[in-house]
Amino acid sequence: MQDETIALPLGAAISVSTTVVPSLDELYRREYTGMIRLAHLITGSVDVAEDLVQESFLRLQRSWDGAENPGAYLRSTVVNRCRSWQRRQILERRHRPVSAHRTTDLEAREMLDALSALSRRQRAALVLRFYADLSEADIAVALGCRPGTVKSLVNRGLRQLEGTIER
Amino acid sequence: MTAPTRIEDRLRRALAAEAAALEVGTTPAFAAPPAPRRRPVLLVAALAAVTVLSLAVVARDDGRRRLQVTAPPGRLYLAPTDAKGFRLTDAATDPDLGELGGDPISKSFFAKPSQDGTTVTATVAVFVFATDPQVPRERAETLLVEGEYIDVVRGPDDNAVLMWEEGDGSAVHVATSGLADVELVALAASLRPGPAASVAPALPTGVLALPADVRIPDDDAPLSTQHWVSDNGDSFDLIVAEDPALTPAALVWSYPQSRATTVRGHEGRVFDGELRRLGWLERPGALVTLDSSSLTIDQMRGIAENLRALDAAEWKALTATAQPEQMMRKRGRSEIVAKAERAGKAWEALAYELEVGADS
Numbered sequence: 017m018q019d020e021t022i023a024l025p026l027g028a029a030i031s032v033s034t035t036v037v038p039s040l041d042e043l044y045r046r047e048y049t050g051m052i053r054l055a056h057l058i059t060g061s062v063d064v065a066e067d068l069v070q071e072s073f074l075r076l077q078r079s080w081d082g083a084e085n086p087g088a089y090l091r092s093t094v095v096n097r098c099r100s101w102q103r104r105q106i107l108e109r110r111h112r113p114v115s116a117h118r119t120t121d122l123e124a125r126e127m128l129d130a131l132s133a134l135s136r137r138q139r140a141a142l143v144l145r146f147y148a149d150l151s152e153a154d155i156a157v158a159l160g161c162r163p164g165t166v167k168s169l170v171n172r173g174l175r176q177l178e179g180t181i182e183r
Numbered sequence: 184m185t186a187p188t189r190i191e192d193r194l195r196r197a198l199a200a201e202a203a204a205l206e207v208g209t210t211p212a213f214a215a216p217p218a219p220r221r222r223p224v225l226l227v228a229a230l231a232a233v234t235v236l237s238l239a240v241v242a243r244d245d246g247r248r249r250l251q252v253t254a255p256p257g258r259l260y261l262a263p264t265d266a267k268g269f270r271l272t273d274a275a276t277d278p279d280l281g282e283l284g285g286d287p288i289s290k291s292f293f294a295k296p297s298q299d300g301t302t303v304t305a306t307v308a309v310f311v312f313a314t315d316p317q318v319p320r321e322r323a324e325t326l327l328v329e330g331e332y333i334d335v336v337r338g339p340d341d342n343a344v345l346m347w348e349e350g351d352g353s354a355v356h357v358a359t360s361g362l363a364d365v366e367l368v369a370l371a372a373s374l375r376p377g378p379a380a381s382v383a384p385a386l387p388t389g390v391l392a393l394p395a396d397v398r399i400p401d402d403d404a405p406l407s408t409q410h411w412v413s414d415n416g417d418s419f420d421l422i423v424a425e426d427p428a429l430t431p432a433a434l435v436w437s438y439p440q441s442r443a444t445t446v447r448g449h450e451g452r453v454f455d456g457e458l459r460r461l462g463w464l465e466r467p468g469a470l471v472t473l474d475s476s477s478l479t480i481d482q483m484r485g486i487a488e489n490l491r492a493l494d495a496a497e498w499k500a501l502t503a504t505a506q507p508e509q510m511m512r513k514r515g516r517s518e519i520v521a522k523a524e525r526a527g528k529a530w531e532a533l534a535y536e537l538e539v540g541a542d543s
Contacts, residue, residue: 053202062205092325092332118204119197127197146191147198160332178190 138173260498265489273410289380305361339457419475
């Protein structure tokens with residue numbers, strides 16, 4: 017992409033894109049909020065979610081020409097980045113962040129606490145299945161695994177949730 | 184026993200409630216960096232540094248280690264004296280390679296010598312890190328390997344770094360040059376069952392483990408880096424890596440697909456691809472690399488021939504002059520200010536409000 021930038025006084029500038037403009041901007045406007053929510057539900061942090069979603073859009077921009085299904089690609093990227101972030105948290109031996117749930121619904125908070133105790137893959141699979149309403153095939157693409165693995169992750173995750181809630 | 188649907192419904196309600204309670208606010212404009220030149224250059228420089236460190240192997244030509252009985256000379260610092268219009272935007276002495284993974288748990292190197300033995304046409308370096316190296320991944324693509332996607336960061340001239348994590352949380356990075364995608368897939372597929380540190384990789388035909396008498400220099404070898412940029416966007420990187428055991432034989436392994444040349448009167452290598460590279464041994468044990476993706480080899484030779492050696496104080500003073508490039512980030516709304524159709528394609532001109540600040 018060729019961006020020509022015209023500097024203006026007071027630190028402002030105008031960037032004139034001289035390439036064909038794809039609908040990335042539209043996708044950004046349409047999906048940004050939803051992706052933040054998705055990333056928040058997986059990571060438990062709004063700040064982290066905003067960073068990861070922003071990074072994901074940057075990556076999508078780089079791969080825009082080759083992305084056949086940008087929406088699915090974006091979702092996979094967000095989920096992967098969430099998982100990488102969670103992995104780093106574990107590797108860096110940081111304490112699990114105290115869940116700062118936004119909802120005031122006590123039952124929901126109990127469920128979200130139980131959800132945060134699951135493995136990162138289980139949590140991601142459950143969020144994609146029961147929040148994003150994705151099919152097992154789509155979740156498999158997002159998580160980079162086989163559909164059979166998704167079925168296992170979801171079933172085991174649900175059973176663990178059930179056990180935690182009923183204790 | 185709770186019916187399966189009940190826990191599913193409760194989970195669905197909880198997720199919906201949490202998502203609804205989250206106030207994201209107005210969607211900001213897409214904050215894509217309008218000057219993306221720096222990061223790729225940095226990435227290339229980073230990869231070059233890793234390559235220099237990891238592939239600067241030493242073939243002992245007499246089969247014996249050289250006993251060093253005198254103290255090594257002082258550090259070699261070089262600075263261009265004929266780089267008019269360029270400014271130093273980044274300089275580092277022994278940069279912390281933690282971002283690039285720090286010290287790997289294990290590393291193994293392979294290369295494909297050309298038929299006449301004058302160069303190597305492909306390289307493979309397998310690194311395993313305890314923690315995931317924070318290599319910039321804005322340029323990362325995905326590669327489908329046996330039904331699962333892995334990250335691949337592609338550099339110029341068929342350079343690629345494959346990345347994935349192993350079951351124990353360690354990270355595997357496979358830096359390659361000169362391999363086709365089908366070879367990358369086969370290579371990754373052979374290593375992914377893991378552990379990559381001990382599995383024998385499926386190497387393309389002709390790619391061999393380095394000879395037993397080839398030594399890998401330490402990762403903590405002294406290293407200095409410089410990044411110079413001109414107003415018209417040209418740039419070059421100057422990297423000096425020092426290892427007392429480096430010999431001219433290391434040059435062949437350090438610069439894949441290069442050919443022999445002479446730089447500053449020293450034996451060196453030149454590679455003229457998308458990324459152009461000059462490399463030479465400025466003195467025994469001091470490997471100098473000049474990289475650029477925008478200058479010609481002749482221009483690079485001009486810079487190389489006019490490098491001046493600095494003492495430690497001069498180097499310190501030079502690094503203090505480095506001024507990071509200004510980074511402009513989009514803020515506020517973007518607006519389509521014009522539309523046109525040309526050559527059968529729809530074109531749009533977008534106007535963005537930008538915030539100017541130092542690149543972090």
